[in-house]
Every structure is written in structure tokens, then in C-alpha cells.
Amino acid sequence: MTLEVREPELFEPGRAHEALRRVRAVPDHPVAGVTFQDVTPLLADGQGLHDVVEAFALAAARRGEVDLVVGMEARGFLLGAPLALRLGTGFVPLRKAGKLPPPTRSVSYELEYGSAELEVGRKSIPAGARVLVVDDVLATGGTAEAACALVEQCGARVVGVDFLLEIDVLAGRTRLSGRSVTSLFGVPA
Numbered sequence: 001m002t003l004e005v006r007e008p009e010l011f012e013p014g015r016a017h018e019a020l021r022r023v024r025a026v027p028d029h030p031v032a033g034v035t036f037q038d039v040t041p042l043l044a045d046g047q048g049l050h051d052v053v054e055a056f057a058l059a060a061a062r063r064g065e066v067d068l069v070v071g072m073e074a075r076g077f078l079l080g081a082p083l084a085l086r087l088g089t090g091f092v093p094l095r096k097a098g099k100l101p102p103p104t105r106s107v108s109y110e111l112e113y114g115s116a117e118l119e120v121g122r123k124s125i126p127a128g129a130r131v132l133v134v135d136d137v138l139a140t141g142g143t144a145e146a147a148c149a150l151v152e153q154c155g156a157r158v159v160g161v162d163f164l165l166e167i168d169v170l171a172g173r174t175r176l177s178g179r180s181v182t183s184l185f186g187v188p189a
């Protein structure tokens with residue numbers, strides 16, 4: 001399946017395709033039948049990492065003020081933390097169950113290849129904060145839906161949900177309806 005650029009205006013000419021060609025599709029990982037989209041070769045390239053973080057920063061500017069970036073363990077950390085630094089905000093990790101010290105809030109969710117539980121520190125996200133949620137891949141949308149639920153349980157507002165890559169066939173966007181969602185790249189169905 002050919003990957004495509006979904007937000008070309010967020011990149012310098014030619015750079016989006018240069019970044020995209022570093023994403024590697026791996027058949028039957030981590031289980032048979034799943035085509036795993038490996039973004040680590042893109043993140044390992046200095047220019048590529050710079051270009052996608054800049055693209056996320058431009059996308060963030062479309063949402064107005066952002067007070068805080070949150071990212072989901074583990075790959076959301078790789079994009080969310082540099083984006084927060086670029087935007088001049090703090091970064092809050094949403095972690096898999098059992099990693100954060102109490103007190104925490106938690107939400108369970110289903111994945112393309114299993115189930116998981118996401119947690120946030122009870123005092124990590126201030127009520128009323130304008131929060132940007134960032135992750136590498138939008139697949140079924142379970143992780144992102146859980147992340148938004150956690151942010152909102154804290155009394156904060158999700159101003160956007162941004163991904164490096166969206167896998168259309170898994171229809172994750174339908175679980176984020178009513179939210180402002182941006183994917184830099186996509187895998188068409």
C-alpha cells in the first residue's frame with residue numbers, strides 16, 4: 001500500500017515525501033495479519049525528525065493557544081516531548097498501567113493487537129488547560145479515545161489530536177468524531 005502525504009502545506013517543498021519514504025511497512029508484526037508501520041527510521045533521521053516536529057508545530061498553531069502537550073506511551077513520547085519544547089509548553093506522559101506512582105486516573109481500551117490501560121497522574125493536567133494530544137499512529141482510535149477521556153476527566157479541554165500516520169482501513173477517526181484531528185501522513189484503505 002502506498003502511503004500518502006495528507007498535509008503538504010505543513011512541510012517545505014519535497015520534505016514531506018522525503019520523510020514519508022522512511023516509514024517502513026512490516027508485514028505480520030507483531031502478529032499475523034497486521035501490517036506494522038514502523039516510523040523509527042524516520043525519527044532516526046535528523047532532517048526527518050525536524051521536519052515532522054515543525055509540521056506538528058504549524059498544525060498546533062491552527063488550534064490557537066496550547067497550554068500542554070500530552071503523548072501516549074511509548075511512541076507518543078517521541079513526538080510529543082520535542083513538540084512541547086518547540087511550542088514552549090510542558091509535556092505530560094500518559095502511561096501504560098502500573099508505571100506511574102499513585103494517585104492516578106486510568107482508562108482501559110482495545111488495540112489492533114490486544115488491549116491496554118492508560119493512566120495519568122491525578123495532578124498532572126490542570127483543570128481548564130488547553131491540551132494537544134499527540135501520537136505516532138492512528139489505527140483503531142482506541143488509544144486516542146482513551147487519551148482524550150483521561151484529559152477530559154481532569155477537567156481539561158482537548159484542542160486537537162495529531163498523528164504522524166493514519167491507517168484509514170481501521171477507521172480510528174470515527175472514534176474521534178467532533179474533535180479536531182490532523183494526520184501528517186496516511187495509509188489509504
Ligand SMILES: O=P(O)(O)OC[C@H]1O[C@H](OP(=O)(O)OP(=O)(O)O)[C@H](O)[C@@H]1O
Nearest residue numbers: 073074075111112138139140141142143
Ligand atoms: O489507534 P489504536 O488502535 O489505539 O493504535 C494506535 C496505538 O498503537 C501503538 O501503540 P502501542 O499500544 O502498540 O504501544 P507502543 O507505543 O508502546 O509500541 C501506537 O503508538 C498508538 O499509540
Ligand SMILES: Nc1ncnc2[nH]cnc12
Nearest residue numbers: 035036037038112137139
Ligand atoms: N499497524 C500498526 N502499525 C504501527 N503502529 C500501530 N499501532 C496500532 N496499529 C499499528
